[in-house]
Amino acid sequence: RLHLREKGKESGQGRRGGGRGMVYEQIHTARFGAADKETPPLEFVRPLSELCLRAAALHFRSRPTFAGVPEKYKERLAALIPTDLPLNVSAPLIDMEQYWKRCATDLFQNCLPADHGHSWKQLFFEKTLEEALENFDGSDSAKASLHKLLATCADFVYKLRIRQFASHADIGFIFEALPNLYSLSITFGSRSVGMKYERSIFGMKLFDSECLSQQLPRSETLTTLILQENILDDEKMRRLVVGLRDNVTITSLDLSHNRISDRGTRALCKCLGKESVVSSLNLCDNQIHSEGGKFLGRALQSNTCLLDVNIRLNRLGEKGGCYVFEGLKSNVGLNRINISGNGLGDGSGQGEAVRVFAAMLRVNTHLRSVDLSSNSLGAEGGVVLRDSLEENVHVTQLDVRVNKIAPEVLA
Secondary structure (H helix, E strand, C coil), rough: CCHHHHHHHHHHHHHHCCCCCCCCCHHHHHCCCCCCCCCCCCCCCCHHHHHHHHHHCHHHCCCCCCCCCCHHHHHHHHHHHHCCCCHHHHHHHCCCCHHHHHHHHHHHHCCCHHHHHCHHHHHHHHHHHHHHHCCCCHHHHHHHHHHHHHHHHHCCCCCEEEEEEEEHHHHHHHHHHHHCCEEEEEEEEECHHHHHHCCCHCCCCCHHHHHHHHHHHCCCCCEEEEECCCCCCCCHHHHHHHHHHHHEEEEEECCCCCCHHHHHHHHHHHCCCCCCCEEECCCCCCCHHHHHHHHHHHHHHCCCCEEEEEECCCCCCHHHHHHHHHHHHHHCCCCCEEEECCCCCCCCCCCCHHHHHHHHHHHCCCCCCEEEECCCCCHHHHHHHHHHHHHHHHCEEEEEECCCCCCHHHC
C-alpha cells in the first residue's frame, strides 16, 4: 500500500496530487477532443433563454407571434426565424431590418436600400413585386398569385421600376392596390427575347396609353412618372395628355427616348400652363423639330412651376432654338435647361439662335445652368456668349463643349 501511494505521488496521479488523473484526461479527450489552450472552454449548456428562442423560431411557421417575448430578445428571435416563411405571415409581424436584409440578400443581387427609402423591408417588397410584374403573363393563375402578392405588400411599396411589362394588361390594378405609390417607372415590352424577337412586342400600345391615362387623375400619391423607351408617339401622347391634364400630383415627368414629334409636343404643352405642377420635364432623345420648339417656347413664357427642362438630342435647329430662347425671356421660374445636340448654329457664328440666347441672358435673372454642348455655335458665337455672360451674374454653369469654339475665346 505504501509502495502504491509513493508511486501515485511520483506520477502525479494521487488523489491529493496536482493533476486530474490520466483516466479523466483520456475520457475528456475522447468526448471533446484535445484541449486548445488558446480558445476558451466550451459552453456545455446553453442558457434557457437561447433554447426558448430557438424553439420559438423553429415553430414560428405554425405559431407566428412575438407575444410574450421580452423586448431585448426580439432581435435575436428575428435572427433565428427562417427566411422562407409565407409573406402573408412575415409581412405584418416582422419589422426588424436584419430579418428583411437576410431575405433580400438571399434572393437579389446589388441591393441598395438607399434607393428604397433606406429600408430593407421596403427594398424586399418592392423588388419582389417588380419581379412578379415583369414576369406576369396574364394567365388566370398568374393573376390570382399577383393579386395575393399585391394585397400582402400594399403597405410597404412606395416606388416601382418595371423594366419590362410584356402582358400589356390594364395597369389600373397597380394603382388601386398600392395606396402609397409615389414613383412609377414602366417600360412596356420584353427584354432578352433572343430568337423570339418580334417588333410588335416592344413599346406602349394605344390600349396601354388609354389605361394609364384613365388612372392618372385618380392617383393621389404619384409624384414621379417615368415612361422611358416606350416607342411613345404623337397619337399615344395625345391620349396620355388627357389624363395628365387632370392630374395634380405629378411633379417629375420623364418621356425620354421615345418618338414624340411636334404634334405630341403641342399636346403636352397644353398640360404646362399656369396651373401645371410639373417641375421637372425630360424630353431627351425624341423627334421634336422647330414647330415643337415653338410650342415649348410659348409654354415657357407663362409657366412658373418648371425648374428643370431637358430637351437634348432633338432636332430643334436654328428656328426651334430661337423659339425656346424667346420664351425664356419672360420666364421667371426655370433654373436649368439642357438643349445640347439640337443643331443650333451653322458653325460660322452667324446663326440667329446664339444671338437670341445672348439677348435672353441679359434679361433673365432666374436661369442658373445651361447646356449648349454638341451644337455648332462657332467661334463668333463664342464671342457673343462671352459678351453676354459679362452682363449676367446669375448663370453659374454653362456647357459649350463641342461647338467649334476655341478655348481662348472663353478664357
